[in-house]
Amino acid sequence: METQEAYLRGLKQWLQDTENAPLEEMAEFFAKRLDGYEEHMSVWKKSYRLVAEAVPDGCRKILDLGCGTGLELDLIWKKDPDIEVTGVDLCRDMLDKLIEKYPDRHFNAVCQDYFQYDPGHEQWDAVISFESLHHFLPERKEELYRKIYRSVKAGGFFILGDYIACCDEEEELLRDVYLKRRKQSAIPEDRFVHFDIPLTMEHETALLRSAGFRLENIMDEDAAVIVCRKEE
Numbered sequence: 692m693e694t695q696e697a698y699l700r701g702l703k704q705w706l707q708d709t710e711n712a713p714l715e716e717m718a719e720f721f722a723k724r725l726d727g728y729e730e731h732m733s734v735w736k737k738s739y740r741l742v743a744e745a746v747p748d749g750c751r752k753i754l755d756l757g758c759g760t761g762l763e764l765d766l767i768w769k770k771d772p773d774i775e776v777t778g779v780d781l782c783r784d785m786l787d788k789l790i791e792k793y794p795d796r797h798f799n800a801v802c803q804d805y806f807q808y809d810p811g812h813e814q815w816d817a818v819i820s821f822e823s824l825h826h827f828l829p830e831r832k833e834e835l836y837r838k839i840y841r842s843v844k845a846g847g848f849f850i851l852g853d854y855i856a857c858c859d860e861e862e863e864l865l866r867d868v869y870l871k872r873r874k875q876s877a878i879p880e881d882r883f884v885h886f887d888i889p890l891t892m893e894h895e896t897a898l899l900r901s902a903g904f905r906l907e908n909i910m911d912e913d914a915a916v917i918v919c920r921k922e923e
């Protein structure tokens with residue numbers, strides 16, 4: 692297994708090598724890479740399985756934030772094809788691929804920014820999100836996690852699968868580079884660009900707890916899976 696030191700060295704080298712690559716707008720980034728996308732994401736196979744296993748029996752309604760082409764839904768619908776899902780994603784092409792894969796499922800596609808989307812009050816048995824939220828600063832996620840908490844039914848779940856920084860150094864390094872590159876390119880604050888700014892497990896779980904969730908299970912895989920619950 693790669694040591695943390697070697698990992699950070701590789702990350703720094705990559706940041707240097709890509710220093711002059713322009714930041715790409717979020718939806719365009721994913722639309723451009725649609726061919727080969729699912730193959731690329733297959734490295735997270737184990738974490739997709741953990742997400743599906745964390746979905747409670749009897750779950751009827753799921754909200755999926757940043758659903759993409761629905762890779763996390765593949766195993767969830769395999770377990771129960773009748774689960775109703777609302778999937779929110781900025782990228783129309785990703786959503787269209789999901790609909791093409793699953794024409795017969797109860798699926799409501801919402802092509803919208805999830806920070807703007809209104810998930811309602813105590814609507815969902817589970818809210819899920821996989822490999823999407825690490826593109827945003829904690830200041831922004833804080834409010835979203837509160838909104839998710841309000842939208843989950845009492846006793847319901849928020850299942851977060853995501854890229855977690857290995858240490859404070861990784862979190863700070865990526866955040867600094869992200870802010871610097873945005874500034875250099877004069878990217879307006881409301882414009883989403885594709886760049887990874889993961890939080891450490893300590894910081895991610897603190898945000899989830901401060902939104903009100905109880906943390907039921909933390910599976911620290913390559914893509915970590917954090918199972919959060921709203922009290923009954």
Ligand SMILES: C[S@@+](CC[C@H](N)C(=O)[O-])C[C@H]1O[C@@H](n2cnc3c(N)ncnc32)[C@H](O)[C@@H]1O
Pocket residue numbers: 717718721732756757758759760761762763779780781782785803804805806820821822823826883
């Ligand atoms: C790496 S993909 C993950 C997709 C899917 N969850 C999966 O695991 O295959 C990230 C997805 O999040 C979506 N996304 C990023 N920011 C978003 C936002 N603010 N609102 C809605 N969707 C967003 C992107 O368009 C993309 O489809």
